[in-house]
Amino acid sequence: MKHPSTRRALLAAALLATTLGVLAGPGGGATAGAKDEWVGSWSAAPTGAGAGLSGTGFADQTIRMIVHTSVGGSAARIRLSNTFGTGAVTVGHATVARPDAATPALTDVLPASVAELTFNGAPGITIPKGGQVVSDPLPVTVPELSDLVVSIYLPVATGPATWHWTSRQAAYYGTGDTVAEPTGASLTGTRNSWFFLTGVDVLSRKSPGAVVVLGDSITDGSQSTINGNARWTDRLAARLLAGHSPHSEIGVLNQGLAGNAVTHDGTEIGYAELGVNGLARLQRDVLSQTGVQTVVLALGINDLQIYADAPEKVIGGLRQITAQARLAGVEVVISTITPFEGFSSWTPDKEQSRLAINEYIRTHRAEFTGVVDFDQLLRDPAAPSKLRAEWDSGDHIHPNDTGYQAMADFVPLWLVS
Known part of the structure; x- marks a missing residue:
């Protein structure tokens, strides 16, 4: 996919120059130039609310969330979503900052790093039902592969929250507007989820674009260490950036959702937090990402283990996602479905369906830009329907x-860069 247009780059540079002046922020800065382009550095797939806090929402509360960047840049902007809300959501105040590594509390940030976000020049914004917003460009240097702390204050009742259920990263909340406070002592509530926050873009003159991974819980990092940034996509980003070449500075955007399927919505089994089907997610979660050039399609296991679909149905959905992405000028890399014997829902019939889908993928490589055979990597050579014991989290599916590191190491970098 081609880079965003020169006209758009010049417009972004002009906006930064006229509104913000010389870029400077925590850790240094740079001046925007004609070659600077916006690219996605971090993302999370949004879903409808479930039970508990996501269902009741927030009122007169601050949420502090930590995200881990891939590619770095000289400016940042965030994306907030009310896609699945039942009414308007008002954001009264928002900041970004860097965590204070010298303190044991993950809620604490470096005082000098706190930077105020604006939306259309104002400190807050109201997001209509079903809407999304992007902040104004903020002149802060965002290092690659680093933690960024995003805090938002919600002054009035939000109703059910648009969220990402299984973040594998702690988030914190408490009463009142404390987004600019370095200490998070008042943020006494905690969840392993992201609320309303769906993306962080950076301004980069080195990155050629982003790769988006459209996946399920294996992409979402289920069973990986909480706060450890051990998802295979995090490790892939580190591999790419270790190359230190312009073509390796790729944004890696994780659009994994636990329980997600190619052609089924989570609401079919009573869990909105599992998301809508992959075909329905394609436009919002992949094609609208900033700088997307490649999608890695890593779905299908839940169509088998939850819904017991026939292989033809799963293959048809995967082919449709591929066709539509390619029509939009996005390259498609597809992965085979990994083994899961020993997981509670496994049956011999589902195993035969998995093998049939994988055989189709392997024998129809011409339909895709490339194939990543995660099945071949992760299966036990002595029992190919099972995960290798040394890479099994213990639930026999994740x-x-x-194992996630092995997945990242297995991806041919030329396929995604």
């Missing part, structure tokens, strides 16, 4: 941290 890898452990070492």
Whole structure:
């Protein structure tokens, strides 16, 4: 996919120059130039609310969330979503900052790093039902592969929250507007979820674009270490950036959702937090990402283990996602479906369906830009319907941290860069 247009780059540079002046922020800065382009550095797939806090929402509360960047840049902007809300959501105040590594509390940030976000020049914004917003460009240097703390204050009742259920990263909340306070002592509530926050873009003159991974819980990092940034996509970003070449500075955007399927919505089994089907997610979660050039399609296991679909149905959905992405000028890399014998829903019939889908993928490589054979990597050579024991998290469907690292190491970098 081609880079965003020169006209758009010049417009972004002009906006930064006229509104913000010389870029400077925590850790240094740079001046925007004609070659600077916006690219996605972090993302999370939004879903409808479930039970508990996501269902009741927030009122007169601050949420402090930590995200882990891929590519770095000289400016940042955030994306907030009310896609699945039942009414308007008002954001009264928002900041970004860097965590204070010298303190044990993950809620604490470096005082000098706190930077105020604006939306259309104002400190807050109201997001209509079903809407999304992007902040104004903020002149802060965002290092690659680093933690960024985003705090938002919600002054009035939000109703059910648009959220990302299984973040594998702690988030904190408490009463009142404390987004600019370095200490998070008042943020006494905690959840392993992201609320309303769906993306962080950075301004980069080095990155050629982003790769988006459209996946399920294995992409979402289920069973990986909480706060450890051990998802296979995090490790892939580190591999890419270790190359230190312009073509390796790729944004890696994780659009994994636990329980997500190619052609089924989570509401079919009573869990909105599992998201809508992959075909319905394609436009919002992949094609609208900033700078997207490639999608890695890593779905299908839940169509089998939850819904017991026939292989033809799953293959048809995967082919449709592929066709539509390619029509939009996005390259498609597809992964095979990994083994899961030993998981509670496994049956011999589902195993045969998995093998049939994988055989189709392997024998129809011409339909895709490339194939990543995660099945071949993760299966036990002595029992191919099972995960390798050393990479099994213990539930027999999700890898452990070492297994996720093996997945990242297995991806041919030329396929995604």
